[in-house]
Amino acid sequence: MTGLLLAAALACAGPARAASAPKVPLLIGDTLDEQGKPRPMPAVKRKVLDAVAQELGVTFEPRTYPWARAERHALNGEALVFGLPKTADRLRALHYSDPATHNSLWVVTRSDATFPFNGLEDLRGKTISTVRGYSYGPEFDAARGKLFRTDDDISSRGTRLTRLMLKRVDAVLLFQPEGLTAKDLENSIRLFMAPRLPAIGAAANAGFSVLPKPLITDSGQFFAIARDRDDGIIDRINLALARIHKREEDARRQHAPN
Template structure:
């Protein structure tokens, strides 16, 4: 009898163990921080969270975002600390890091005061301007080469509110802002008007103009990628690429199945 009872207990224990949910691997993910005017972290933008959640679900993992100023996130990535997301490609980085296919797309818009717009179609049109940028972030090799020669940059924390306040105070002539593809200059102007409305009273009399988004972005279809040090890539980038391909296929299938308007 005792043997039968012991066997039953062992069997039930095996069943309980077998029924336990699988452990989901946690993958640290280096990301540049997004801050408010006090330098405190802001929630991750919904568009970025959607991309990361979709890829994590395909991979069967949970991403654990670890946010740092961009210069530090880049250094950690180059040192092989872990996977990084959102670090733009440059020739030096491509030699050190293995990049994924494009995970999402952004456009880089130029924002001015509404009373100080100017024609823009190429980098040369920024000659003599002061451009508000995020400290430690690269906006592409052509832009980086022109820093300090064609125009000067005013680097600040990754706080949209802080940089737009400096624009309103005329400390800079133009601010660079990324927005997901599909949003127009008018969409961004509307977003900025809503975002800055509660901040304008504190700016005072300098807040005597609105915000204008120049019609032509500095760059369009600016990709966002995952990357990892080449010496640390155990196949994760190939798995991410396969996941991105499956996500794109589902999205394309869903678009084809939608009834026409």
């Protein structure tokens, strides 16, 4: 459902019609386990998508692909896409929404192999674990293969952190929702990897450390659609996001201490 069909669905939809809400295909990048099998959508992402869908009076129908394939389908105008980072080429082909949510991008190392980090220059000569087909911003992408090399892998946190513990890479890049700290992410990784460490064996002789300064401090996640398929869809999504963000801000103010 694209272009006029999707716009028509959004035009006739509304929160009161939730029981018969039109289904809207939505392209997203997959999240995999160590065997390459799909993992459930992260709760933070599900919360955002559910809120926007409810506001629009539709039901998003996720279609998960590796990022490179999701991008190809989006550029072909097959559906909305969520979470595809902005690049100069994509901005020419896709119309992006306002930010739906924000993340920070953190650098994770073995606890016995940390290093001072203030910016990309500090990654010189290192091997960095990244998700295949994903963009980490124009500066990072321009430095790939020049300042440092990247180890592009499937979108599996367990696989990538295991490769870090095995010293196959020097660092792993992981996103963390806005408002959560490096220590929060470190604790999350520790709990996530605890049942996996016995299978790693003797190499699991260190912990995980999240370097105290993020690589990117405000990485927005956006909806986007091919420009020649946008018949007001992004504007409707922007209005929905504005209402959601206003309610969240009002709730924060209401519960803030006097």
